[in-house]
Amino acid sequence: MRKWSVGTNDYYFTSSIYLEEAPWYIFTLDIIIPWICDYFPRIPLPKINIIRDGEKTNLKEYYGTARDLFHCFVCSKITNWCFKKTKTQIISFPYEKLMKIFPEEFKNNDDDDIYNDEDEKRERNINYEYSKQVGKEFMISYNKLHNIGNVRMKEIKRGEKNENKS
Numbered sequence: 001m002r003k004w005s006v007g008t009n010d011y012y013f014t015s016s017i018y019l020e021e022a023p024w025y026i027f028t029l030d031i032i033i034p035w036i037c038d039y040f041p042r043i044p045l046p047k048i049n050i051i052r053d054g055e056k057t058n059l060k061e062y063y064g065t066a067r068d069l070f071h072c073f074v075c076s077k078i079t080n081w082c083f084k085k086t087k088t089q090i091i092s093f094p095y096e097k098l099m100k101i102f103p104e105e106f107k108n109n110d111d112d113d114i115y116n117d118e119d120e121k122r123e124r125n126i127n128y129e130y131s132k133q134v135g136k137e138f139m140i141s142y143n144k145l146h147n148i149g150n151v152r153m154k155e156i157k158r159g160e161k162n163e164n165k166s
Helices: 024-039 059-063 066-084 095-101 118-165
Strands: 002-009 014-021 049-052 055-058 087-094
Touching (some): 024 066, 095 118
């Protein structure tokens, strides 16, 4: 089974297409286990004394709740196993190119509210301008390759027509 998705980074303004391949049961587990983890009850653990990493502590302080324990020892293990069984191909594209192709993936990416620090805003603007420049250079190269491909296809078709005439 295959699934694909679009990933974006709205700080560095990068984007990629992810193609994942795995048996159907891997994708099923990858959906069901985190859902179970989310709905696992938050029952506080008892204050049983334990020693972890050479320090004295108790179950409640170290692990918190039954949900946290489930997450550490069941959810994470199964999720990691699923990840190991999934073959992932990542294809990076300029941010604005994918924004034009998949606008619905970029609709709720307006994170301007979380960047309150002026230095972060300035850095983010620098990243955006750099991303735009990379996008322009990508499109120049892409258009050249596209044109070469079109010319080559015409040559191949002409060659096939000449072979058919012979």
